[in-house]
Amino acid sequence: MNFNTRSIHSGQRPDPTTGATIPPISVSTTFTQAAPGEHKGYEYARTNNPTRAALEECLASLEEGESCAAFSSGLAATAAVFQSLRPGDGVIGGHDLYGGTCRLLERVFQPWGLEVAYAADSSANSCARAAETLRRPRIVWLETPSNPLLEITDIQEVAAAAHSRGMLVVVDNTFASPYLQRPLALGADLVVHSTTKYLGGHSDVVGGAVIARRAADLEPIRFLQNATGGVPGPMDCYLVQRGVKTLGVRMEKHCANAQRIAEELSSWSEVTDVLYPGFLAHPGHSIAARQMHAFGGMVTIRLRGDGQTARRFCSRLRLFACAESLGGVESLCAYPATMTHASIAPDVRAARGITDNLVRLSIGLEDVNDLLKDLHQALR
Numbered sequence: 032m033n034f035n036t037r038s039i040h041s042g043q044r045p046d047p048t049t050g051a052t053i054p055p056i057s058v059s060t061t062f063t064q065a066a067p068g069e070h071k072g073y074e075y076a077r078t079n080n081p082t083r084a085a086l087e088e089c090l091a092s093l094e095e096g097e098s099c100a101a102f103s104s105g106l107a108a109t110a111a112v113f114q115s116l117r118p119g120d121g122v123i124g125g126h127d128l129y130g131g132t133c134r135l136l137e138r139v140f141q142p143w144g145l146e147v148a149y150a151a152d153s154s155a156n157s158c159a160r161a162a163e164t165l166r167r168p169r170i171v172w173l174e175t176p177s178n179p180l181l182e183i184t185d186i187q188e189v190a191a192a193a194h195s196r197g198m199l200v201v202v203d204n205t206f207a208s209p210y211l212q213r214p215l216a217l218g219a220d221l222v223v224h225s226t227t228k229y230l231g232g233h234s235d236v237v238g239g240a241v242i243a244r245r246a247a248d249l250e251p252i253r254f255l256q257n258a259t260g261g262v263p264g265p266m267d268c269y270l271v272q273r274g275v276k277t278l279g280v281r282m283e284k285h286c287a288n289a290q291r292i293a294e295e296l297s298s299w300s301e302v303t304d305v306l307y308p309g310f311l312a313h314p315g316h317s318i319a320a321r322q323m324h325a326f327g328g329m330v331t332i333r334l335r336g337d338g339q340t341a342r343r344f345c346s347r348l349r350l351f352a353c354a355e356s357l358g359g360v361e362s363l364c365a366y367p368a369t370m371t372h373a374s375i376a377p378d379v380r381a382a383r384g385i386t387d388n389l390v391r392l393s394i395g396l397e398d399v400n401d402l403l404k405d406l407h408q409a410l411r
């Protein structure tokens with residue numbers, strides 16, 4: 032079946048006892064056994080739960096992986112991947128990673144014994160060069176498009192380089208969603224999601240997931256899901272599952288609105304840079320055109336002026352809420368320097384291009400003319 036059909040039907044078989052078309056939300060923490068050890072595949076809800084199992088089946092299908100483990104947040108999913116390594120193992124981080132992922136690496140897993148090196152830019156070559164600085168490089172961790180600069184990395188090229196050195200490639204696919212990009216089909220080994228964003232899609236649930244191309248690569252993650260217990264509740268799994276059913280139609284509109292807004296903003300004198308992979312002039316455009324179905328719903332801009340100008344712009348927007356997060360039906364604006372990327376040291380932030388006049392927009396599904404009017408009045 033094709034993507035939109037799978038997003039609606041995978042893991043969603045009618046309930047065998049009642050025929051309920053939408054499977055019931057299974058709240059039971061425990062499952063009655065006919066005799067000790069004689070059960071129907073469910074024993075205790077941390078270990079496995081029917082609502083979670085349905086979501087895991089659906090996400091594995093959408094990412095074209097063999098199996099999936101759902102977590103209580105994107106960072107719980109991320110932590111499980113790092114925890115599956117051993118002290119002394121090395122992680123190569125992409126050039127422009129989610130702030131919380133850097134914090135997890137630097138404040139939790141480096142003290143715990145992982146070695147970490149970052150790629151100097153978004154090219155596959157610099158991932159390979161970073162690997163040479165580590166004693167036991169084990170995984171490459173990528174985001175493409177990246178956050179907040181929307182840089183593009185060639186997943187196929189990184190996978191080829193990493194596999195030749197015996198490393199696994201993990202792609203945080205939160206920004207693209209599986210509708211726009213399927214890293215496992217491009218050679219990545221694991222995909223990680225914050226389902227809080229486009230998959231949930233309505234800014235009303237926090238969740239995460241890890242999906243593996245080969246079931247064997249998920250085994251250590253599945254073990255940690257149960258052993259450390261960062262699992263999502265059944266209501267949260269249900270909300271993500273419901274969101275996923277409209278992922279395809281939502282992403283089409285997010286992308287169309289974002290492309291239009293990016294084009295308009297480029298012609299305004301108050302805006303000095305518009306970072307959008309859909310532009311021919313974007314350095315990653317040709318790679319994005321190859322590995323993505325469309326260019327995403329995020330647009331990052333630099334304003335003519337300083338940090339104060341950018342902060343004032345954020346607070347003058349009326350329809351765009353100034354808020355963390357992204358990927359919901361409502362448009363949001365974020366100021367990375369003090370919001371999403373505040374946990375990164377100012378000098379490191381500046382060196383990475385997260386300047387004080389940078390604003391990140393998550394383009395929602397409102398009427399695009401209303402969004403443009405709002406941006407215009409705030410800029411003036």
Ligand SMILES: *Cc1c(COP(=O)(O)O)cnc(C)c1O
Pocket residue numbers: 104105106107129131132174178203205206224225226227228237238239
């Ligand atoms: C939000 C986000 C995360 C963290 O996910 P949570 O659900 O907030 O824990 C990780 N990666 C990216 C790219 C994100 O946008």
